[in-house]
Amino acid sequence: MPSKKVLKGASTTQKPAAAKPAAKSTASKKKGADPLFPSAPKNFRLGGDIQPKRDLSRFVRWPKNVRLQRQHKILTTRLKVPPSINQFTNTLDKNAATDLYKLLLKYQPETKAAKTQRLRDIAAGKEQVSAPPAVIKYGLNHVTSLIENKKAKMVCIAHDVTPIELVVFLPALCRKMDIPYCIVKGKARLGQLVHKKNAAVVALTQVNKEDKAKFDSLNTAFRAQFNDESTHRRKWGVASWASRRRRSSSSAPRPSPPNSPRRPSTKFLVTDHHWRDGK
DSSP: OOOOOOOTTOOOOOOOOOOOOOOOOSSOOOOOOOTTSOOOOOOOSTTSSOOOOOOOGGGOOOOHHHHHHHHHHHHHHHSOOOHHHHGGGSOOOHHHHHHHHHHHHTTOOOOHHHHHHHHHHHHHTSSOOOOOOOOOEEOHHHHHHHHHTTOOSEEEEESOOSSGGGTTTHHHHHHHTTOOEEEESOHHHHHHHTTSSOOSEEEESOOOGGGHHHHHHHHHHHIIIIISOOTTTSOOOOOOOOHHHHHHHHHSOOOOOTTSOOOOOOSEEEETTEEEEOO
């Protein structure tokens, strides 16, 4: 067919532009519940599903010794400790304690096996009976009797004896009998010296000649720090608040200083059995 020619200047009709397709909604359509996979919400009540993992440190049943240590720490921190108990916080410094333990290690008592062997040698005639050697004396009743009879020359008291009433009288008894004493950290460390788990107090009644100078120097230091010093025996323990109590007190309004002008009170005062305005 012959093509139609469009003459110049002739009017042409144009079709309107097609409308743009509507934008798809971004909101996702909710899908219906699938009957093949029904929803089963978990039930965390008693006898239900397994609980999710969580920090259970607050629910742990701690050993009795740990509970007692924590309770003791809280009580001594929150309450004002009397001087007779607070004096056990004044312990021997590290350098003096090192010298003391070096001396005490030389006078450890014999073990049970060594004692059995020594008695067998004496019974067999291999060893002659001689004077007992100088060793550490331990046991609360035994050391107390040695102090009362003035046979003890040096007394070492542990600072963490429980209950503290067992040894609270020993510092005063040592001062009464003029026997040098010291308070050291750790009943377990004293117990190691005498092959026991713990030892509340140990004492020395005599030392060898080669250790006499060191023994005298330690006694001089103990007298200066414990026997003759009365400041720590009269000092009360300072009570401190818990962190939550400190936070609440810091946020509370502080009282005004005594010299600041006060606002007139709006409270009612009782005077001569009559109600009056406090203005």
